Amino acid sequence: MDRQELAGFLRSRRERISPADVGLPAGPRRRTPGLRREEVARLAYISTEYYTRLEQARGPRPSSEVLSGITRALRLSDVERDHLHHLAGAPPGPAPGPSREVRQSILDLLRRLPQTAAIVTSATFEVIAWNDLAAALMEDFSALTRRDRNLARRVFLGPHANGQVLYGLSDADDFARFSAHRLRATAARYPDDPEVAALVRELLAGSEEFARLWASHDVAAEPTLCKTFHHPQVGPVTVNCDTLDITDRDQQAVIYTAAPGSPSEQSLRLLSVIGTQRMEVLR
Incomplete structure (x- = not known):
């Protein structure tokens, strides 16, 4: 598991997604680009503390269920999903759900x-x-x-x-x-x-x-x-x-x-x- 690369990859993917992309209101005083950590955690069905530790390169190796949740929350492409799994030290398996990425x-x-x-x-x-x-x-x-x-x-x-x-x-x-x-x-x-x-x-x-x-x-x-x-x-x-x-x-x-x-x-x-x-x- 490459914690530093995984942390950087998660941050970069989170910052490119707007709240509107996932059906969330932007709300006032949004200072960070893209989604907040707690929003990603909620969409991925994991705790904010756990997701934050992953972005800070302090988290344990995530399970396949956690990686699937993060893949959906961050709207990763199939290539990005596979990359996420490799960074986490977990070889990717079949796609967990229907793709939403349009060529x-x-x-x-x-x-x-x-x-x-x-x-x-x-x-x-x-x-x-x-x-x-x-x-x-x-x-x-x-x-x-x-x-x-x-x-x-x-x-x-x-x-x-x-x-x-x-x-x-x-x-x-x-x-x-x-x-x-x-x-x-x-x-x-x-x-x-x-x-x-x-x-x-x-x-x-x-x-x-x-x-x-x-x-x-x-x-x-x-x-x-x-x-x-x-x-x-x-x-x-x-x-x-x-x-x-x-x-x-x-x-x-x-x-x-x-x-x-x-x-x-x-x-x-x-x-x-x-x-x-x-x-x-x-x-």
Whole structure:
């Protein structure tokens, strides 16, 4: 175990993460860059004293459970996770949970798609990347916490704006079934990940529909290839829905396009102009 290198690595990773990145309020009088030590400790489910000793090169060799918690809290990439394990003298094993790191090439792709709304979801249906048109069509994901960016949680538990289930989707019931079946497969791939287990427990406790779908033990469902969003400003927007698997990260890029020359294509063009701002009706 290289205590000095481990301490420096932890400090450098902590200082690059803002509170907003992990759904925490910035609060007043924040003098340190990035997260505070106590915030990392809370996210990693370890004591602040223990984490502080690690950053001060005074801590004992951390267990694999502690390293997994720190990996999640600091949002480490797969390469950084392996480096952390080597510094701690514990050879890395399989990834403990779904990756939330999106490749830069995928982020560039999302920005370069003209008149196309696109998002990237993790294996737990958390929206982890999006382009401007997707934010205009669906909602401003940057204004949401990680919790509210999870589409499976939203379709089963809400909140449902204006009484509409998940953006007024025409296939909301189909998506609910699809997400429940895929989550069962995700839970089998990551049996030791506490976030996956907590999400499943929350959905089982809060949604009779999810509990019924979960009890079926199905792990595959056909995705919907065409769907309609009921947008509060521009009305119904019908789009083709294509999904690209990012297999090395266990993620999916979902791309929404409208038929050329259709009213929905015009609606997407309008949304690309107005963005996420509200259109007020003149009286």
